[in-house]
Amino acid sequence: MAKETLAPKTGAEYNEDSIKSLDWKEHIRLRPGMYIGKLGDGNSPDDGIYVLVKEVMDNCIDEYMMGYGKTVELSIKDHTVTVRDYGRGIPLGKVVDVVSKINTGAKYDSRAFQKSVGLNGVGTKAVNALSTYFKVTAFRDGKEKGAEFERGVLTNESKELKTTGDNGTLVTFTPDNTIFKNFKFYPEFLENLIWNYCFLNAGLKIIFNGKSYVSRNGLLDLLQRKTNEDEIRYPIIHLKGEDIEVAITHGNDYGEELYSFVNGQHTTQGGTHQQAFREAFVKTVRDFYKKDYEASDIRGAIVAAVAVRVVEPVFESQTKTKLGSQNVDINGPSMKQFVGDFLSKALDDFLHKNPSTADALKKRIEQSERERKDLAGIKKLANERAKKANLHNRKLRDCRFHLNEEPPAKNKEEFIAKQNETTIFITEGDSASGSITKARNVETQAVFSLRGKPLNSFGLTKKVVYENEEFNLLQHALNIEEGMEGLRFNNIVIATDADVDGMHIRLLIMTFFLQFFPELVKQEKVYVLETPLFRVRDKKETIYCYSEAEKKAAIKKLSGKPEVTRFKGLGEISPDEFSQFIAGDMRKQLMRVEQGDHIQQLLEYYMGKNTMDRQEFIIDNLVVEIDQAEEEAVA
Incomplete structure (x- = not known):
């Protein structure tokens, strides 16, 4: 009988001392991703500092939804956030508990808050634990009481005092800069957050740093903000029912652009309500025209928003970006039935009463149908080639976690936190790809290597996505051929050299996305990696600098x-150094479409024929760089 060989024992002893119990604040600080998603520095709209603001704002919005307080005041000065609502105010005897004791909050009493999002559950505790300074003051029936904390530790609790302040709650906090390194609040991201609150709560006034925001027409206003009147195919359809509201139109871009919300929460990763809307819209359209159109033709180029109110919603994670609830109420209809019943009546009635809109919608569907049939032959061949290439795809160094995978029942929160971190770097050249590949986190970071400059796709039809091998393989790496639902990475980061060629490659990749997959940019998934231009060091210290001023x-x-x-290219940065620049506090610039921008006009200007306007723009914005040797010579 062969003798069994045991592996040598490694690691520390596993005994009673190995088992540790963390209190609530220690656990949040040790695993912040489980509570607020990714950390970041404020360069991305889903970075942790904005989640902190949202957690506090959610409580104010819930008060408004319950009929208390029509105004919320938000101010941000330097790194400190102040939020004041005029709801009922936290019960004075529970001011400390609701911001420092897990499983303490009004939302656990469904009689008080049937359709809440916030209400002092885990959210405010996370804000407290992740702030160097946190103060909460409740105003209630002529009395006030406050408490102050540092990183979740109570430092001061005031006695109940008389006050002339209106009922409500005042929260002030400063995010911990040891966790959110080099963070900065960007007003445009906060404005988007505020507008979403207003669109979902018509009549609510939010005052942000002295400026008032209010919406009178709900999701109609949202879609008007997200579209251009001269680019949509028919006037926006706006439908409202009990606990549901939708706004729908079609544009000229490829793909689907969907904005979904639950109880005022923007579910950026969709969920059961968004899928129910997609299916119900297709069924209602088929029934109305009495024709079995392809679902992709019906939804092609759609721009829509759907908001539902759900009793005790179940989200996939603490950050509430994806709805998991199957039912609208505990014993009520399924989400699919609820949304389906509403659209089958409301949308069908609207189309019957508005024949010009119905005709325009039909023409848009038939246009998508013709385009799909034109692509059918080449698409099949290209996908077969891509399938073979994927078996030994040298262009893609994949990672272990992906955004579109179903989270397991065990360690679900940690799995979702990893999904939020998933990133694909699009690089050019072997040296840059090699450095990133060696430096990356293999669990959450993938690398896609381009071979030289990609094709300028402006003005081309979607055939080029299948005819061009690199574009087709990139489409498959991202898994976006059938839309955003299958997207494999939460962040798409363009990583090219900071020289003229690198800038040109960035433009060409952005043109590809805006031309054929604009929803990636509109849903704020695309970034440009910022790496240091200089390394300055002596024997004691090394400083990496991203600009001449630094x-x-x-x-x-x-x-x-x-x-x-001077780093002239990404390939000159060693893998050991590169690992610092693509870690959790990675510096990256979000690629955004500004409100009112016309995508095709933008592409025509920058990527179309070389016009005099563009030549003048280049001359007017030309920057002459002087290196250090020239500076010293001039000096």
Whole structure:
């Protein structure tokens, strides 16, 4: 009988001392991703600092939904956030508990808050634990009471005092800069958050740093903000029912652009309500025209928003970006039935009463049908090639976690936190790809390598996505051929050199996305990686600089004659160094479509024929770079 060989024992002893119990604040600080998603520095709209703001704002919105307080005041000065609502105010005897004791909050009493999102559950505790300073004050029936914390630790609790302040709650906090490194609040991301609150709560007034925001027409206003009147195919359809509201139109872009909400929460990753809307819209359209159109033809180029109110919603994670509830109420109809019944009546009635809109919708569907049939032959061949290439795809170094995978029942929160971190870097050239590949986190970061400059796809039809091998393989790597539902990565990061060629490649990739998959940009998934231009070091310290100003400050700080290195390309940065620049506090710039922008006009201007207007723009914005040697010569 063969002798069994045991592996050598490794690691620390596993005994009673190995078992640790963390209190609520320690656990939140140790695993912040489980509570607020990714950390970031504020460069992305889903970075943690905005989740902190939202957690506090959600409580104010819930008060408004219950009929208390029509105004919420938000102010952000430097790194400190202040939120004041005029609801009922936290019961004075529970001011400390609701922001520092897990499983304490009004939302656990469904009689008080049937369709809430916030209400002092886990959210405000996370804000408290992740802030260097946190203060809460409740105003209630002529009395007030406050408490102050540092990183979740109570430092001061005031006695109940008389007050002339209106009922409500005042929260002030400063995010912890040891967790959110080099963070900065960007007003445009906060404005989007505020507008969403207003669109979903018509009549609510939010005052942000002195400016008032209010919506009178709900989701109709949202879709008007997201579209251009001269680019949509028919006037926006706006339908409202009990606990549901939708707005629908079609444009000229490829793909689907859907905005979904539950109880005022923007579910950026969709969920059961969004899928129910997609299916119900297709069924209602088929029944109305009495024709079995393809679902992709009906939904092609759709721009829509759907908001539902659900009793005790179940979300996939604490950040509430994906709805998991199968029913509208505990014992009520399924989400599919609820949305389906509403659209089958309301949308059908609308189309019968508005024949011009019905005709325009029919023409748009038939246009999508013709385009799909034109692509059918080449699409099949291209997908077969891509399937073979995927078996040994040298262009893609994949990661272990993906956004479109179903979270397991065990360790679900941690799995979802990993999904939120999933990133694909699109690089050019072997040296840059090699550095990123060696430096990346193999669990959540993938690399797709381009071969030279991609094709300028402006003005081309979608055939080029299948005819061009690189475009087709990139489409398959992202898994976006059938829409955003299957997207495999939460972040798409373009990583090219910061020289003229690198900038051109960025433009070409962005043109590809805007031309054929604009929803990736509109849903704020695409970034450009920022890497340091200079390394300044002496024997004691190394400073990486992202601009000339930072370089000068570093030289001054280190004094003497520190060594200055100019990184001319990503390939010049060693993998060990690169790992610092693509970690959790990665610096990246979000690619956004500004409100009112016309995508085709933008592409025509920047990527179309070389017009005099563009030549003048380049001349007017030309930057002449002087390197260090020239600076010294001039000096």
